[in-house]
Amino acid sequence: MTDKATPVRRKAPPRKGRPAPPSAPSAPPAPTQRYRLRSGSAIVPRESVSGRALSMVIAIMAFLACLAVGAVTVVAGTAERWQNDVAREVTIQIRPSDPAEMDEAVRQASRLVLGFEGVARVTALDEASSARLLEPWLGQDLDLSQLPVPKLLIVSIAEGARPDFGAIRAALAEQVPGAVLDDHRAWLERLTRMAWAMIGFGVGILALVLGATVLTVVFATRGAMAGSGDIIEVLHLVGAEPGFIARQFQRHFLVLGLRGAVAGGLLAIVIFATLGVWTTSSRATPEGDQIAALFGTFVLGWPGYAGIFAVATAVAFLTAATSRITVLAHIGELEVYARRR
Numbered sequence: 001m002t003d004k005a006t007p008v009r010r011k012a013p014p015r016k017g018r019p020a021p022p023s024a025p026s027a028p029p030a031p032t033q034r035y036r037l038r039s040g041s042a043i044v045p046r047e048s049v050s051g052r053a054l055s056m057v058i059a060i061m062a063f064l065a066c067l068a069v070g071a072v073t074v075v076a077g078t079a080e081r082w083q084n085d086v087a088r089e090v091t092i093q094i095r096p097s098d099p100a101e102m103d104e105a106v107r108q109a110s111r112l113v114l115g116f117e118g119v120a121r122v123t124a125l126d127e128a129s130s131a132r133l134l135e136p137w138l139g140q141d142l143d144l145s146q147l148p149v150p151k152l153l154i155v156s157i158a159e160g161a162r163p164d165f166g167a168i169r170a171a172l173a174e175q176v177p178g179a180v181l182d183d184h185r186a187w188l189e190r191l192t193r194m195a196w197a198m199i200g201f202g203v204g205i206l207a208l209v210l211g212a213t214v215l216t217v218v219f220a221t222r223g224a225m226a227g228s229g230d231i232i233e234v235l236h237l238v239g240a241e242p243g244f245i246a247r248q249f250q251r252h253f254l255v256l257g258l259r260g261a262v263a264g265g266l267l268a269i270v271i272f273a274t275l276g277v278w279t280t281s282s283r284a285t286p287e288g289d290q291i292a293a294l295f296g297t298f299v300l301g302w303p304g305y306a307g308i309f310a311v312a313t314a315v316a317f318l319t320a321a322t323s324r325i326t327v328l329a330h331i332g333e334l335e336v337y338a339r340r341r
Helices: 049-088 101-116 127-138 164-175 183-226 228-239 242-281 286-295 301-340
Strands: 090-092 119-124 153-159 181-182
Touching: 049 090, 049 164, 049 183, 049 242, 049 301, 090 101, 101 119, 101 153, 101 164, 101 301, 119 301, 164 181, 183 242, 228 242
Parallel strands: none
Antiparallel strands: 090 153, 090 181, 119 153
8 A cells, every 4th residue: 555645735935016914003193293393394484574563563562551551650659649748738828918027927827827736847938949939930040029929838737637727727817817728629639630530541541552452463363374374274174173273373473472562661661760860860950840749750669660561461461362362263264164165
């Protein structure tokens, strides 16, 4: 019996060009990496003529807003100082008469007023002080002996005291002929109304400037989106989230807003510092004294500088927020248009 050999099966060599067996599908990329832009690229051009122009416009708007805030701070401080000054001092005016009678009237009025509770002291202005007060209207080198100038007494009120001005006025009218007490209440009320009107005007200017800034950023953002419209549509079609696209514009306009706001705020601080130095150095002149009496020394103090910093910061972040809202609204319009198609 003959043994038959079992045939050995050989593997057929793989044919050339045969595709490899399919492997398991790889995991999709993470969402944070799917829409990452290449290094050095951006949806919005970082440096352009329109960007520099917008930064300059924001600087002007921030400067005007900071000026409004500084002016409101100065006027509010001046109004408060007026109230404090009136609460501390009143004046007595004695009409001119014979010099001997005038001196006696001054002494009698001083003794009478010092007898009331709450009066700290009485100071009579000399001729030099009176001439200094009249210098802005009548010029220098005045000879008051040739003019019927009334005598003025400055009555200082003790801290926290409230004298009875009505009783003082009645006593002067009875015992010192020609003496009139002026507590400056009517003048203070008029100046206070004017101060509040100026504060309201400044707040209105601030609101208008911020509104104009918002409109400017809206138009600038729409212009930037028009220049990058194809990129935005492609990113939106491939599934990029609206927040990702909006962040690109938000960063760009935040940088522009910070540049403009810092420049405008610093310029406003320089203006107020210059005015403060000028008013301080001009205190010895009649014009400087009158300006200081009406508006103070233009020293902002920490509330004014804090207000300027707050306004500059608000302008910068308002620019970024406006840009973001505008981009999101535009993407929403694209989605509505795509659904209608």
